[in-house]
Amino acid sequence: MLKPLEDRVVLRVKVEEEKTVGGIVLASSAQEKPQTATVVAVGPGKTTPHGNLIAPALKVGDTVIFEKFSGTTVKVDGEDFLIIKASDLLAIVE
Amino acid sequence: MLKPLEDRVVLRVKVEEEKTVGGIVLASSAQEKPQTATVVAVGPGKTTPHGNLIAPALKVGDTVIFEKFSGTTVKVDGEDFLIIKASDLLAIVE
Amino acid sequence: MLKPLEDRVVLRVKVEEEKTVGGIVLASSAQEKPQTATVVAVGPGKTTPHGNLIAPALKVGDTVIFEKFSGTTVKVDGEDFLIIKASDLLAIVE
Amino acid sequence: MLKPLEDRVVLRVKVEEEKTVGGIVLASSAQEKPQTATVVAVGPGKTTPHGNLIAPALKVGDTVIFEKFSGTTVKVDGEDFLIIKASDLLAIVE
Amino acid sequence: MLKPLEDRVVLRVKVEEEKTVGGIVLASSAQEKPQTATVVAVGPGKTTPHGNLIAPALKVGDTVIFEKFSGTTVKVDGEDFLIIKASDLLAIVE
Amino acid sequence: MLKPLEDRVVLRVKVEEEKTVGGIVLASSAQEKPQTATVVAVGPGKTTPHGNLIAPALKVGDTVIFEKFSGTTVKVDGEDFLIIKASDLLAIVE
Amino acid sequence: MLKPLEDRVVLRVKVEEEKTVGGIVLASSAQEKPQTATVVAVGPGKTTPHGNLIAPALKVGDTVIFEKFSGTTVKVDGEDFLIIKASDLLAIVE
Incomplete structure (x- = not known):
């Protein structure tokens, strides 16, 4: 199990569904686009120079x-x- | 529905009206210019190192x-x- | 109407007067020089990480x-x- | 013995197991990937400009x-x- | 009249005296060197994120x-x- | 004698022992690696913007x-x- | 007389003594090395965003x-x- 450090989160990335046309799998376009993922672990947050722990809002x-x-x-x-x-x-996608 | 994180906002971008001359659609000029959009979601703001949450003024x-x-x-x-x-x-355009 | 955000201001730029010689309009020199403008709107200022709003002195x-x-x-x-x-x-020019 | 300074840690890196096929050792792929290691020493942390010592959470x-x-x-x-x-x-891997 | 903003100052630059030899004006050497100038206006200073106005010591x-x-x-x-x-x-040159 | 300023230290660098094979001195490998040294002087530390003097832990x-x-x-x-x-x-090596 | 501003100092640089061999002046090696100088004026220090004046320790x-x-x-x-x-x-050299 992964315990992310500081303000990091661990994501399980959702595989983008490939479009198919008549059974032929088409690769995604070359233009990179953002992806969605599910959060599986959240770090404790980062301690600022002032000593405040800022936890991720996730x-x-x-x-x-x-x-x-x-x-x-x-x-x-x-x-x-x-x-x-x-x-x-x-x-966040709701 | 999208819930933007930190100091992010979600915008619905207005399509720039193409000028037409005699029915021919003219592409916008190559010179990039700012665009307008409508705010559809506003994030909660960013927590500063001092622990202050600064919310977007939108x-x-x-x-x-x-x-x-x-x-x-x-x-x-x-x-x-x-x-x-x-x-x-x-x-903001009013 | 434009309401500038944060520490931004909206300016109406004064067109530089072209010099004319015998009726011929001469373009400004290629060397770029600062311009003057009139302030038409002033943003509320930027909130610092310490929570202070610093308004533009304009x-x-x-x-x-x-x-x-x-x-x-x-x-x-x-x-x-x-x-x-x-x-x-x-x-500021006075 | 190594005593790391500030927010540094000393790691003993785990050698990645090479895959073997029929006794032939195969080098890892050229694509670099993160590695795991064991923490053998942890520094005292870094003193922030505000005088707070932030110790590593390790x-x-x-x-x-x-x-x-x-x-x-x-x-x-x-x-x-x-x-x-x-x-x-x-x-941290648990 | 120019009223400089923030921590800016307005200077009247002193023209470097060209050396002359037998009446021929010699241009300064190609090697750029600092120049002197007279302060004609001083801005109010810059407000720091902590709300302190730090005025120029001029x-x-x-x-x-x-x-x-x-x-x-x-x-x-x-x-x-x-x-x-x-x-x-x-x-400052005194 | 050298009195280092701010957060600087003065080191006497230990000469890396060259390996010799049959009396022939072999130069170290081309791959640069960290070196050890002895601390001979330690600066007073750096004063942070908050007025704290942070002394080197050496x-x-x-x-x-x-x-x-x-x-x-x-x-x-x-x-x-x-x-x-x-x-x-x-x-620090102990 | 020069009064350095903020955290600046004015130095009178010591001319590096050229080595001579049999009366021939040898230029210093091409490898640049630090130089020594004498402090002739010290600025008042820099005011930090927190309003502290940090004077040079010279x-x-x-x-x-x-x-x-x-x-x-x-x-x-x-x-x-x-x-x-x-x-x-x-x-500082003592």
């Missing part, structure tokens, strides 16, 4: 939108996770 | 001017939205 | 000097305005 | 994930260690 | 040394002035 | 590890010393 | 080591001085 199970190319992909027990700073998440 | 329904090339476009239910930091908005 | 009607290439030009009802951060203004 | 024996290319490798008594800032660690 | 009439290539030259009533941040001045 | 005689290419080498009475910021030291 | 007459290529050389009454920020001085 909870396990939230569906979030993040920019591609942010964070670091790690493989745990054969599954890929993304460890990303909470400040690199854009929005 | 409300849902505001028409705002933003710089092109700022923010991230996301598609929700087939509609494009722009998620952008409140500090990248220039002015 | 008022509507002030004539100001600004650097070329600063700010963003927007067109409202056919007229060009410049939205610029107050900190990018150099001086 | 203890000796923790297994951590870090980005490759972070930190500095040092050799002590023939063994390699990695000295890295605590803020460059991504997560 | 007064009208001071002769100062500044680096070439700092500040912005403006022309008022046919005379050139330099608007420069007080922090870009090096020393 | 004492004369400590053996420290530092990154190559950090600091500035100075020659005093024919001997080389390294003046380096305390924050560029990685660990 | 006094007139100190011999200091500084990095080449720091500061600005100015000529006053035919003599060269170096105006440099106190934080760019490395150590």
Whole structure:
């Protein structure tokens, strides 16, 4: 199990559904677009120079939108996770 | 529905009206210019290192001017939205 | 009407008078020089991390000097305005 | 023995197990991926400008994930260690 | 009249005396060197994020040394002035 | 004698022992690696914007590890010393 | 006389003695090395955003080591001085 440090969160990235036309799988367009993911772990937050702990405004199970190319992909027990700073998440999808 | 995080806002971008001459649609000039958009969701604000939450001075329904090339476009239910930091908005149009 | 956000101001830029010689309009020199403009709207100021609102030391009607290439030009009802951060203004002309 | 300074930690890096196929050792893929390591020493933390000492939220024996290319490798008594800032660690593996 | 904003000052730059040899005016060497100028206006200072106004430690009439290539030259009533941040001045000449 | 300023320390760098094979001195590998040094003087620390003096957590005689290419080498009475910021030291060797 | 502003100091740079061999003056090596200088004037210090004045820990007459290529050389009454920020001085030589 991954316990993210500071203001990081661990995400399980949702595989983008490929569009299919007549059974042929079409790759996504080359233009990179943000992806959605599910939050599986939330770090305790970052302690500021003033000694305040600022916790991420997220909870396990939230569906979030993040920019591609942010964070670091790690493989745990054969599954890929993304460890990303909470400040690199854009929005919660409800 | 999108709930923007921190000091981000979600915008519905207004499509710029193309000028037409005798029925021929003319593309906008190559020179990029700011666009207007409608605010559809406002984040709670960003907590500063001193523990103050600074909320964006915006409300849902505001028409705002933003710089092109700022923010991230996301598609929700087939509609494009722009998620952008409140500090990248220039002015409210009244 | 434009209501600038944070520490931004809206300027109506004064067109530099072209020199004319014998009726021929001469373009300004290629060397860019600062311009003057009239303040038409002033933002409420920027809230610092400490929670202080620092208002721009400007008022509507002030004539100001600004650097070329600063700010963003927007067109409202056919007229060009410049939205610029107050900190990018150099001086008030009295 | 190494006593890391400020917010640095000393890691004993776990050698990635090479995959073997029929006895042939296969090198890891060229794509760099994060590694795990064991914490062997933790610095006292960094004193902020406000005079607060912020200690790393780690203890000796923790297994951590870090980005490759972070930190500095040092050799002590023939063994390699990695000295890295605590803020460059991504997560604790439990 | 120019009223500099924030921590800026307005300088009247002293023209460097060209050396002459036998009546021939020799241009200064190509190697740029700092120049002296007279302070003609001093801004009120900059308000810090903590709400403190820090006034420039200068007064009208001071002769100062500044680096070439700092500040912005403006022309008022046919005379050139330099608007420069007080922090870009090096020393007062007494 | 050198009295380092602010948060700097003066180091006497230990010459890396060259490996010899059959009397032939072999140069160290081209791959740069951190070095050890002895602390010979410690600065008083740096005063933060809040007026706190943060003293380096080092004492004369400590053996420290530092990154190559950090600091500035100075020659005093024919001997080389390294003046380096305390924050560029990685660990104390005990 | 030069009165340095903020946290700057004025230095009289000591000319490095050229080595001579049999009367032939040898230029210093191409490898730039720090130089020593004498402090001739010390600025009042810099006021931090918190309103604290932090004075340089130097006094007139100190011999200091500084990095080449720091500061600005100015000529006053035919003599060269170096105006440099106190934080760019490395150590006092005693």
